[in-house]
Amino acid sequence: MPRMIALVLKHRVAIILALTLTISGLIVPGYLSGTTLSLGLDRAAAIGLIATGLTVLLIAGQIDLSGGAIFALAGIVSVILQPSIGILPAAFVGVLVGGLSGAINGLLVVGLKVNSLVLTLATMLIFRAVAHWITNSQPVSGIDIMFSLAMAQIYLDIFSIRSTLFIVLIVLLHVWLTRTIPGRNVFAVGSNPTAAEESGIPAGRIIFFGFVFAGSLAGVAGVLQSLVTNTGSPVFGSELTVAVIAAVVVGGTRLEGGRGSALGTLGGVLIMAALTMAMEFQSVPAYIQQVVSGLILILLVVLDRTVHTRGRTAGAIPLLVTKNPITTGGKT
Amino acid sequence: MIGKKSMIYVAVTAAMLASTSMAYAKTVCYVTAADSHAYVTPANLALQERAAELGIEILSLSQEFDVQKGTEQLNTCVARGVDGIILWPLDPQAYIPGLARAQQADIPSILINSPMDDAANQFIKSFTGPDVYEEGEMAADALSEAMGAKGTVVVIAGQAGNGTTIGRVAGFVDRLKETNAQIDVLDTVNADFDQQKALVVSRDLITRFGDKIQGVYANDDTMARGFIDAWKEANPSEPTPPIVGINGQKDAFESIRTGEMHATIVQSPIEDGKLAIDTMAEILDGKEVNIRLPIPLTVVTKENVESVEPAF
Numbered sequence: 001m002p003r004m005i006a007l008v009l010k011h012r013v014a015i016i017l018a019l020t021l022t023i024s025g026l027i028v029p030g031y032l033s034g035t036t037l038s039l040g041l042d043r044a045a046a047i048g049l050i051a052t053g054l055t056v057l058l059i060a061g062q063i064d065l066s067g068g069a070i071f072a073l074a075g076i077v078s079v080i081l082q083p084s085i086g087i088l089p090a091a092f093v094g095v096l097v098g099g100l101s102g103a104i105n106g107l108l109v110v111g112l113k114v115n116s117l118v119l120t121l122a123t124m125l126i127f128r129a130v131a132h133w134i135t136n137s138q139p140v141s142g143i144d145i146m147f148s149l150a151m152a153q154i155y156l157d158i159f160s161i162r163s164t165l166f167i168v169l170i171v172l173l174h175v176w177l178t179r180t181i182p183g184r185n186v187f188a189v190g191s192n193p194t195a196a197e198e199s200g201i202p203a204g205r206i207i208f209f210g211f212v213f214a215g216s217l218a219g220v221a222g223v224l225q226s227l228v229t230n231t232g233s234p235v236f237g238s239e240l241t242v243a244v245i246a247a248v249v250v251g252g253t254r255l256e257g258g259r260g261s262a263l264g265t266l267g268g269v270l271i272m273a274a275l276t277m278a279m280e281f282q283s284v285p286a287y288i289q290q291v292v293s294g295l296i297l298i299l300l301v302v303l304d305r306t307v308h309t310r311g312r313t314a315g316a317i318p319l320l321v322t323k324n325p326i327t328t329g330g331k332t
Numbered sequence: 333m334i335g336k337k338s339m340i341y342v343a344v345t346a347a348m349l350a351s352t353s354m355a356y357a358k359t360v361c362y363v364t365a366a367d368s369h370a371y372v373t374p375a376n377l378a379l380q381e382r383a384a385e386l387g388i389e390i391l392s393l394s395q396e397f398d399v400q401k402g403t404e405q406l407n408t409c410v411a412r413g414v415d416g417i418i419l420w421p422l423d424p425q426a427y428i429p430g431l432a433r434a435q436q437a438d439i440p441s442i443l444i445n446s447p448m449d450d451a452a453n454q455f456i457k458s459f460t461g462p463d464v465y466e467e468g469e470m471a472a473d474a475l476s477e478a479m480g481a482k483g484t485v486v487v488i489a490g491q492a493g494n495g496t497t498i499g500r501v502a503g504f505v506d507r508l509k510e511t512n513a514q515i516d517v518l519d520t521v522n523a524d525f526d527q528q529k530a531l532v533v534s535r536d537l538i539t540r541f542g543d544k545i546q547g548v549y550a551n552d553d554t555m556a557r558g559f560i561d562a563w564k565e566a567n568p569s570e571p572t573p574p575i576v577g578i579n580g581q582k583d584a585f586e587s588i589r590t591g592e593m594h595a596t597i598v599q600s601p602i603e604d605g606k607l608a609i610d611t612m613a614e615i616l617d618g619k620e621v622n623i624r625l626p627i628p629l630t631v632v633t634k635e636n637v638e639s640v641e642p643a644f
Contacts, residue, residue: 039407152429229426
């Protein structure tokens with residue numbers, strides 16, 4: 001019996017996803033269908049791509065709150081450059097802007113040794129302000145709506161371009177994190193940066209590239225969103241950050257660093273998308289949807305604590321907690 | 333074995349019966365701008381009440397003024413396989429792929445309240461809502477009449493680039509030219525449909541132009557209120573110049589009664605909501621509808637202020 005419970009707890013993300021789908025399928029008429037799957041995956045992709053980047057950062061003991069702002073900024077750049085350099089080069093520059101924004105975050109966090117929560121809170125405001133500034137707070141439109149229609153196309157009745165990209169990337173990330181030495185090092189940096197550094201792991205470099213990766217993926221998500229909607233808007237992604245963090249945490253990745261999984265994030269993203277769609281099918285008001293998402297988040301975090309009851313040793317508390325003015329009451 | 337099989341048949345038949353009886357009532361997906369807003373809420377309620385009368389089930393999704401959320405909600409509507417979609421667009425382009433998906437799935441869509449770019453026209457059956465250009469024209473006539481067709485005015489506009497602002501300003505300027513009124517616009521300033529911002533820009537206008545402000549056109553009543561407050565600060569004893577606003581809010585009616593405002597144009601959210609669902613009902617009945625269906629507009633001055641209902 002305890003083995004059963006352990007097994008259930010270990011696969012809690014998959015089980016909750018299955019439960020969400022089963023219950024929704026029973027209650028909501030017409031929920032379980034190919035169209036729901038394909039459109040659900042498509043809407044999960046924007047959150048999912050940013051969540052993929054954030055998973056690496058959280059495992060490394062860092063956080064990035066600026067993802068939603070980078071999402072908007074990269075999308076805007078990819079749209080306003082379209083008339084001068086063409087759609088695909090503009091999209092490329094948009095992704096580059098994402099990577100560059102991530103590099104700025106990484107340089108400041110590693111170089112100035114600033115806490116990432118505070119620093120990305122600041123860059124979130126700055127990136128968002130730049131997005132408003134270059135667009136004069138107005139949405140900008142692309143040059144070719146037909147291209148957007150093609151981008152939004154669903155292939156083989158299931159996959160859109162961005163949902164495919166999301167799934168491929170998250171599986172690749174899973175392999176990288178679990179099967180390669182650099183991937184394992186990310187966990188080492190997250191669970192105890194000092195020990196990692198002393199055993200020869202370049203913690204600073206790993207954290208820097210973690211931010212570049214997260215920024216680039218937020219850029220990819222933003223550019224794809226702008227291509228699909230033919231619109232770059234300074235308000236795009238303003239509510240994404242919280243949804244992304246929720247999806248990653250639901251997937252079992254710890255805010256404290258050192259523990260997490262890419263497949264868990266995939267599960268977390270799918271749970272949130274499945275839930276939202278089920279509630280929208282039933283016309284559940286937006287605020288109740290938020291309450292339900294919050295409860296699921298609490299449930300999974302509690303289950304997570306039940307699995308890992310052993311406490312950490314004092315020296316093993318990672319950067320985000322020890323150098324965080326919120327958790328240390330202002331003392332860093 | 334046989335017993336089990338017949339059980340399955342019974343279950344399948346029951347399920348089919350259940351699903352057909354549920355499919356009988358038509359379901360319309362209503363992607364609205366927000367749940368709580370001075371104009372949107374009464375429009376939502378009116379739409380839902382009328383839908384209940386017509387026997388149409390409404391699947392209401394609120395964008396909370398988030399365009400991205402709206403584009404995703406269109407996906408839900410298509411996946412749900414509804415019979416029609418009513419969209420309150422907050423962006424001229426972003427919803428087009430979603431509307432195209434709906435069209436591919438043979439779901440008719442209409443727009444309520446705000447227009448989109450012409451590129452969207454091939455994916456929608458109709459756009460129901462106020463004609464903002466006509467509102468500008470009506471405001472020009474009202475102000476021109478109050479000023480004896482000559483003088484100098486200021487225009488307090490909404491957000492730059494916003495479709496409503498563009499229409500309301502263009503209609504006003506074009507109409508003045510068309511009627512050969514000798515009215516010059518001293519300046520047009522943006523105050524984003526915000527009373528506080530209107531107060532600040534009005535102070536500047538009053539300082540700059542003083543007595544030259546012989547008339548005021550505000551793109552909505554809240555901004556007209558901002559001008560009135562600024563005027564009272566600067567010239568407590570002088571009466572306000574003729575002011576024309578748009579929307580027909582309760583407090584604008586009060587200002588017209590006291591003479592602080594000359595006129596407003598009533599654009600009723602209730603008519604807005606009703607017209608959309610009525611139009612959708614006609615589409616679901618297989619009738620052809622006009623691509624553009626405006627809601628009725630009324631100019632309100634001191635003469636008819638007691639007989640017209642304020643919009644909200």
